[in-house]
Amino acid sequence: MNNDRVVSLFMENATKCGAETFRAAGLDEAQRLLDDLLRNAKSIFCPGVGEKERALVIPPEKREEDYREASVCVEEVFGAVAETGSIVCSSEGGRVVQAGLLPPHHVAIVPQERIYETVEDLFALWGQDIPTNVTLETGPSRTADIELTLTIGVHGPERLTIIVAP
Amino acid sequence: MSSSREAITFRANVQKALRDPMLREAIKRATDTFVTKRTEGIASLPMEEWREKASTIRMKVLDNLPQYVEQFCASAERAGAKVYQAVDAESARRTVAGILEDRGVKKVVKAKSMVTEEIHLNPCLQERGIDVLETDLGEYIVQLAAEAPSHILAPAIHKTREQIGKLFAEKLGVDYSDDPTVLTRVARNVLRTEFLTADAGITGANFAVADTGSLVIFTNEGNGRMVTTVPRLHVAVLTIEKLLPSVTDLPSFVRLLPRSATGQMLSSYVSVITGPRKPGDFTGADELHIVLLDNGRWEILKGEYREILKCIRCSACLNVCPVYRAIGGHAYDSTYPGPMGIVLTALLEGMERAHPVLDATTLCGACVDACPVKVPLVRLLCRLREASVEEGFAPLLEKRGMSAYGAVVSSPVMFAFGQTLARIFWPFAQKLSGYGPMSRIPRPVARAFRRRML
Numbered sequence: 157m158n159n160d161r162v163v164s165l166f167m168e169n170a171t172k173c174g175a176e177t178f179r180a181a182g183l184d185e186a187q188r189l190l191d192d193l194l195r196n197a198k199s200i201f202c203p204g205v206g207e208k209e210r211a212l213v214i215p216p217e218k219r220e221e222d223y224r225e226a227s228v229c230v231e232e233v234f235g236a237v238a239e240t241g242s243i244v245c246s247s248e249g250g251r252v253v254q255a256g257l258l259p260p261h262h263v264a265i266v267p268q269e270r271i272y273e274t275v276e277d278l279f280a281l282w283g284q285d286i287p288t289n290v291t292l293e294t295g296p297s298r299t300a301d302i303e304l305t306l307t308i309g310v311h312g313p314e315r316l317t318i319i320v321a322p
Numbered sequence: 323m324s325s326s327r328e329a330i331t332f333r334a335n336v337q338k339a340l341r342d343p344m345l346r347e348a349i350k351r352a353t354d355t356f357v358t359k360r361t362e363g364i365a366s367l368p369m370e371e372w373r374e375k376a377s378t379i380r381m382k383v384l385d386n387l388p389q390y391v392e393q394f395c396a397s398a399e400r401a402g403a404k405v406y407q408a409v410d411a412e413s414a415r416r417t418v419a420g421i422l423e424d425r426g427v428k429k430v431v432k433a434k435s436m437v438t439e440e441i442h443l444n445p446c447l448q449e450r451g452i453d454v455l456e457t458d459l460g461e462y463i464v465q466l467a468a469e470a471p472s473h474i475l476a477p478a479i480h481k482t483r484e485q486i487g488k489l490f491a492e493k494l495g496v497d498y499s500d501d502p503t504v505l506t507r508v509a510r511n512v513l514r515t516e517f518l519t520a521d522a523g524i525t526g527a528n529f530a531v532a533d534t535g536s537l538v539i540f541t542n543e544g545n546g547r548m549v550t551t552v553p554r555l556h557v558a559v560l561t562i563e564k565l566l567p568s569v570t571d572l573p574s575f576v577r578l579l580p581r582s583a584t585g586q587m588l589s590s591y592v593s594v595i596t597g598p599r600k601p602g603d604f605t606g607a608d609e610l611h612i613v614l615l616d617n618g619r620w621e622i623l624k625g626e627y628r629e630i631l632k633c634i635r636c637s638a639c640l641n642v643c644p645v646y647r648a649i650g651g652h653a654y655d656s657t658y659p660g661p662m663g664i665v666l667t668a669l670l671e672g673m674e675r676a677h678p679v680l681d682a683t684t685l686c687g688a689c690v691d692a693c694p695v696k697v698p699l700v701r702l703l704c705r706l707r708e709a710s711v712e713e714g715f716a717p718l719l720e721k722r723g724m725s726a727y728g729a730v731v732s733s734p735v736m737f738a739f740g741q742t743l744a745r746i747f748w749p750f751a752q753k754l755s756g757y758g759p760m761s762r763i764p765r766p767v768a769r770a771f772r773r774r775m776l
Contacts, residue, residue, distance in 0.1 A: 173587065224518065240576070240588040247605035254551035254605060257544055275573035286534050286569060288401075289551070289605045292576075292592040297544040300584075301460035301476055302502040303348070303483050304355050310459055310506055311513065312544025312591065 162238045166271045169241025173295030175316040183211050186321040198227040206232035208265050223255035230263040235270030237278050242292040253289045262313040268322045332678035335653035345480050349650040352479040356641040359585025376574045377696035380632035383565050390532040390565045397535030401597025403610040411441035414615045421611050427521040433546040434458035435526025437559050440657045455516050457545040459509055466493050472651035475637045523549035527560040533568045536596040540589040547591050556607035561615045563631040582636035582694040618670045627702050630665045632695045639689035645682045661689040661699045668706050677715040680707050741770045
């Protein structure tokens with residue numbers, strides 16, 4: 157499967173699981189998408205460590221340093237798995253994996269070249285040398301514990317937005 | 323839930339369950355939904371191939387369990403975790419309580435774990451003055467109501483939204499609402515504070531990986547992630563059969579577990595946790611303690627029921643079981659209900675207590691077809707029934723009846739005589755009972771099949 161087909165399969169599956177997905181042709185387009193998404197955001201946590209995080213502009217007046225207090229977390233995640241429509245968060249390089257969990261809205265920038273076709277392909281990357289925390293995040297937080305009524309946003313984000321960017 | 327040796331009062335529990343129309347409706351709706359979603363979820367997938375592969379991996383684990391346990395302990399310690407091996411529930415409880423007390427823990431948040439239910443961990447910690455909060459929404463509801471889970475995956479399916487609304491209003495002092503979205507929001511807010519102020523998190527694990535020493539936790543709500551990343555101390559309690567040989571075996575189970583459980587392609591969150599936070603990390607607890615529990619598993623492994631240890635607790639067998647679907651989980655009066663639960667209960671709690679629940683099966687085999695790891699549940703259940711008779715647990719009437727039946731059918735003359743008697747007495751038997759099973763016995767034919775053959 158070529159990269160383009162893997163990207164579309166990932167976006168299709170992630171959408172099925174309740175995520176909003178966008179594909180940006182370049183960082184300029186990613187910035188425009190992000191500006192739209194953040195227009196009504198109250199406070200934004202962004203680690204500002206990853207290459208794409210540094211290239212993207214977050215309105216400084218809305219920046220929040222404590223992810224526990226933020227209403228949105230914008231971050232460049234490790235990658236994604238097409239087969240399951242999951243984004244992959246990893247603790248490698250000092251990343252705060254739980255930062256994408258606490259705020260009600262998680263905006264994940266997925267590097268296009270790190271979308272893997274299968275779960276096997278993903279775990280093969282590390283072998284036995286796996287980071288402290290690897291989390292596959294598939295759609296928003298959900299529960300059906302009350303009369304099996306699907307309710308979005310329990311302990312994790314009620315909204316997951318994915319921007320695939322080169 | 324009682325942990326005494328007294329036999330489970332299964333028949334009485336069933337009568338109670340069947341007389342509760344709300345419970346029956348709730349259980350029926352839940353199991354129907356799970357079954358439909360699972361059927362849709364696995365359509366057009368090579369399920370047979372996946373099940374075969376998963377079953378082979380699980381058998382490999384059981385065949386080499388001592389080696390994998392040793393390997394897991396070494397890998398987890400290498401990754402920085404502290405591993406404790408506990409032989410029984412008592413030693414596991416003592417170990418967990420010791421870890422918490424040594425660190426002055428006052429409040430613990432928990433992610434759903436059947437093993438901690440099995441060892442009755444919560445009451446033990448509460449007796450020692452430690453606050454224990456369940457954070458899975460269903461478990462939280464069940465804990466607030468001081469009840470036991472009725473389904474291993476959806477613990478509160480036996481409660482209606484109105485009951486939950488009243489419970490929240492009464493216990494949490496919020497305005498009454500029966501809207502699941504509002505109720506979920508209330509729980510989110512209450513529990514968010516608890517996550518941020520808890521001293522420790524306790525979880526089970528869906529799997530543990532021998533070659534990396536990792537714990538794998540699936541949740542939909544995100545509470546599993548909260549519990550393992552927000553408090554500074556993480557204690558995981560799991561039984562030895564949760565092991566998988568390698569991280570390369572994980573994908574098979576990532577595909578099978580959620581699809582078998584809820585029909586989802588994947589649970590919202592799957593976390594693979596390898597050791598505590600290391601230098602340079604900003605994720606994970608500062609300390610990770612893993613309590614690896616036997617609690618009867620080594621004994622099961624040696625015997626003829628070992629294949630039950632392949633079970634990955636997906637609950638697919640509960641949802642398809644005609645008995646579970648009619649009575650729900652509480653009637654089994656055990657940590658584990660449904661077909662796999664009957665087998666585990668008999669093996670873990672002993673025949674004396676568990677023999678009445680061996681009746682809770684029709685041996686239809688729906689569970690065998692649904693099981694993602696091919697546990698031969700019908701064979702195990704039949705064998706356990708035989709064992710219960712051999713050990714003298716069959717009721718007197720059944721024993722006498724069976725030996726009388728045996729005597730009759732082993733002699734052609736007696737058998738023919740029996741057929742004649744049945745024909746003569748059938749109308750009286752109908753009048754005598756008038757209801758119940760007797761009325762469902764069909765009228766004996768005038769000329770029996772074997773006489774037509776002679």
